[in-house]
Amino acid sequence: MRPKGLIGLLVVVLIVAGLGYLLSDKFIERQLESIGESIVGAKVEIDNLNFSLVGLAISFDRLQVTNPNDTWKNMFETGRVSFDMEVAPLARKKVIINDVTIADIRIGTKRASDGKIERQADDTPGWVSEAAESLKQQVAAAPVLNLGILKQKVNVDSLLAAFDIQSLNKIGQARQDAAASFARWENTVAEFRPQNDFEKVKQQVQEITSQKVSSLEQLLATADKTKKVINTLDKLKKEVESLKKSASADLGSITRTFTQVDNWIKDDFDAVKSKANLADFSAQNIGKMLFGDVLVAPTIGILEYIGLGRKYMPVAKQLFASGKVEKPPRLKGQDIRFPLLDGKPNFLLEHVLISAATNQQDTSKVLRLSGEVKGITTEQKVYGKPLTFALNAALPNSNAYEISGEFDHTGDTPSDRFRLTGRGIRFGKIDLPEKPYLPSQLIADRGDITADFGLIGDELDFKVSFTGSPVTFGFAQGAAGNNVIAKVTRSVFDSIDKLTLSARIHGPANAPRLSISSNIDDVLAARIKGVLGESVRLAQAEIEKKINAIVQPKKEEALAFVNQNKARLESEIDKIESAVTEQLDFLEQKKKEVEAEIAKKKGKGLKDVKDKLKGLFKKN
Amino acid sequence: MFFLQFISKFIKVLRSGEAPPLIAGGFTMGFIVGLTPFMTLQNILILLVAILTKVNLASVFFAMFLFSFFAYIFDPIFHNLGFFLLAQIENIKPLWTVIYNWPIAPFTRFNNTVVMGSLVAALLLSFPVYLAAKKGIILYRETWGEKIENSKFVKAIKGSALFKWYVKIRDLEF
Numbered sequence A: 001m002r003p004k005g006l007i008g009l010l011v012v013v014l015i016v017a018g019l020g021y022l023l024s025d026k027f028i029e030r031q032l033e034s035i036g037e038s039i040v041g042a043k044v045e046i047d048n049l050n051f052s053l054v055g056l057a058i059s060f061d062r063l064q065v066t067n068p069n070d071t072w073k074n075m076f077e078t079g080r081v082s083f084d085m086e087v088a089p090l091a092r093k094k095v096i097i098n099d100v101t102i103a104d105i106r107i108g109t110k111r112a113s114d115g116k117i118e119r120q121a122d123d124t125p126g127w128v129s130e131a132a133e134s135l136k137q138q139v140a141a142a143p144v145l146n147l148g149i150l151k152q153k154v155n156v157d158s159l160l161a162a163f164d165i166q167s168l169n170k171i172g173q174a175r176q177d178a179a180a181s182f183a184r185w186e187n188t189v190a191e192f193r194p195q196n197d198f199e200k201v202k203q204q205v206q207e208i209t210s211q212k213v214s215s216l217e218q219l220l221a222t223a224d225k226t227k228k229v230i231n232t233l234d235k236l237k238k239e240v241e242s243l244k245k246s247a248s249a250d251l252g253s254i255t256r257t258f259t260q261v262d263n264w265i266k267d268d269f270d271a272v273k274s275k276a277n278l279a280d281f282s283a284q285n286i287g288k289m290l291f292g293d294v295l296v297a298p299t300i301g302i303l304e305y306i307g308l309g310r311k312y313m314p315v316a317k318q319l320f321a322s323g324k325v326e327k328p329p330r331l332k333g334q335d336i337r338f339p340l341l342d343g344k345p346n347f348l349l350e351h352v353l354i355s356a357a358t359n360q361q362d363t364s365k366v367l368r369l370s371g372e373v374k375g376i377t378t379e380q381k382v383y384g385k386p387l388t389f390a391l392n393a394a395l396p397n398s399n400a401y402e403i404s405g406e407f408d409h410t411g412d413t414p415s416d417r418f419r420l421t422g423r424g425i426r427f428g429k430i431d432l433p434e435k436p437y438l439p440s441q442l443i444a445d446r447g448d449i450t451a452d453f454g455l456i457g458d459e460l461d462f463k464v465s466f467t468g469s470p471v472t473f474g475f476a477q478g479a480a481g482n483n484v485i486a487k488v489t490r491s492v493f494d495s496i497d498k499l500t501l502s503a504r505i506h507g508p509a510n511a512p513r514l515s516i517s518s519n520i521d522d523v524l525a526a527r528i529k530g531v532l533g534e535s536v537r538l539a540q541a542e543i544e545k546k547i548n549a550i551v552q553p554k555k556e557e558a559l560a561f562v563n564q565n566k567a568r569l570e571s572e573i574d575k576i577e578s579a580v581t582e583q584l585d586f587l588e589q590k591k592k593e594v595e596a597e598i599a600k601k602k603g604k605g606l607k608d609v610k611d612k613l614k615g616l617f618k619k620n
Numbered sequence B: 001m002f003f004l005q006f007i008s009k010f011i012k013v014l015r016s017g018e019a020p021p022l023i024a025g026g027f028t029m030g031f032i033v034g035l036t037p038f039m040t041l042q043n044i045l046i047l048l049v050a051i052l053t054k055v056n057l058a059s060v061f062f063a064m065f066l067f068s069f070f071a072y073i074f075d076p077i078f079h080n081l082g083f084f085l086l087a088q089i090e091n092i093k094p095l096w097t098v099i100y101n102w103p104i105a106p107f108t109r110f111n112n113t114v115v116m117g118s119l120v121a122a123l124l125l126s127f128p129v130y131l132a133a134k135k136g137i138i139l140y141r142e143t144w145g146e147k148i149e150n151s152k153f154v155k156a157i158k159g160s161a162l163f164k165w166y167v168k169i170r171d172l173e174f
Helices: A003-038 A088-092 A126-140 A155-162 A166-192 A193-209 A216-258 A262-275 A283-312 A484-494 A521-534 A534-604 A607-613 B001-016 B020-035 B039-052 B057-088 B090-100 B113-150 B152-158 B161-170
Strands: A044-047 A048-054 A057-059 A062-069 A072-076 A083-085 A094-104 A105-107 A346-357 A369-378 A387-394 A401-406 A415-426 A430-431 A439-444 A449-458 A459-468 A471-474 A499-508 A513-518
Touching: A003 A044, A003 A534, A003 B039, A044 B039, A072 A387, A083 A094, A088 A094, A126 A283, A126 A471, A126 A513, A155 A534, A166 A216, A166 A262, A193 A216, A193 B113, A216 A534, A216 B152, A262 A534, A283 A415, A283 A449, A283 A459, A283 A499, A283 A521, A387 A471, A387 B161, A484 A521, A499 A521, B001 B057, B001 B113, B020 B057, B020 B113, B057 B090, B057 B113
Parallel strands: A094 A346
Antiparallel strands: A044 A062, A048 A057, A057 A083, A062 A072, A072 A105, A346 A369, A369 A387, A387 A401, A401 A415, A415 A449, A430 A439, A439 A471, A449 A459, A459 A499, A499 A513
């Protein structure tokens, strides 16, 4: 025993513990800020965090979360917050907080310094960017009112000559991709060559069939041989099934690509119309023209947050992916997870109670928030429950919005839903994007709103309906002018007293379709069409006809190519599969015959054989 | 200087009268700690035992230093071995699950592929390493030490400026 060693060790332990205690507050504060910044993408600041070892309580004086879109403002900031953590899970680096009450939230406060941070990489998932791009394009494709529309004459041939028809390129590219895919599958099928195996199996089957079975030894040998052949065929069958499954997925994806062709043609048609200033003033497009921007911007915001939620709350199959990391960083290795009996996730904020009023200078804009959020966790599968929330938000002299929802990532398919309802809400002035001849403000004294958002897997369905009454529209000064279009739009908007609007954004999450309709659409569309006259309609029809004449043959040729190759490949794979199945059926029959024969012999008192045969026909 | 200090102390130990099992024991402890990632409960316990018992500490730290290089070189092999043991043998998964649920399990980091792979390798090799180290010390003292001292090569080296510099360092009192 080395007493000096023991004393030295104690001194080291005391120094480490002392330093740990002194630095723990700053360390935890920085860790929490860093996690927050990686989620928000802008500065997150915690003031005076205090970590108490007694009861593992944490408190801080203020939390500021910068608005990533305006880094000189906070998305929100809180006053003093305190909460307790569970002790035991900390040993596993698990943070379990049962209850937090946040009673002082201020929204949109000014920051003393810029909250911008340099981000390592864009965290926005690919599908969110694609969805944002698609929605913005759909709004941008909405028509714009201008006087030029009334005066122009369109030469469709010269217009098309100068236009690069994108659908032709896309069809060409899709055909090329499909051809490469077919060639790859042809190779795979050719290389698969089960013929050799078949020959071997057939030979063995022949031997089994022709073999004369008179003695018990021969019977056993036949049984053993039959079992081996069945195993070989089983293996072959599994390979064929796997091949068929992969081929079916790949060929299905080719087919799906070609279902987009009509959309590509429509996009071309819209682009040519837009180039010729022949915008389509149908009721459908009027909705997008008027309210597209107002709806798309918050939708993109919601999708970004849902994307982040899906990243930080992975579903079960992502959470328990246990594939080998081939080259982890040196000396780091890979942590293998095993089931935990206590079922605690790595991070859990079980219950957040919010009861706050935003501290605005203008008391008419103070927003009162109340409600609760349950089950904020990084591992829903482990926790076993989805994140749920129910909140109320109200402005003075107004009814409250009710917001409730559920983000369920407990299974393999994420399901994110929420519903917002508000009855008799005082909306006041709503700014509309400035567009020629259109109002820049909607003033709604009272209104009802319902928004249903659902993103199940990759399928989005977001419905919004709004009714406002009485409503008035404000125009930017000097924006309207005094021409015929200005007169038409003014008279339409002046006659509107009640606005009913419904919008739907639905379809694949990365390419959702936007549709908006309101009670203004039909009236305005009819009036504008009346002004623009028949010539525009005829020009549009001609463009459509000519684009179809160019693109349709290519489309049909490509589809014929795809269908023909797909059918051929599927037939080849089916042939292999049915040949394997046929042999298997035959051998199953043979197996039964041998089994029956064995049973017969067993019945005759060959008891010792019974033990030998035990398990012989068990599949490997 | 730090490394030379280790070598100097270690050579002094080899030539001193300290019992070979104590030096070999320290060397083996250092071998285990050096070969495995440092921050684990088992390594802290091994060092604690080394400090509290009379094994030679210089040999512990020398072996730790030496084998941490080997750990770096053999890291991919340890990762593969650890993954095999933890994820690919179905029969011992229930055992890992039980251990994983022990409150002290996180401190051992046994579920890390490199920790598991290197620890198993180190434990399997520890006994041969101990025997080899003990044998090596005895041999050094009985034969090699004298032979090496009297060899032409060493004599030539001893006359060089570099060796004189080494001697100065070796004889430093730390």
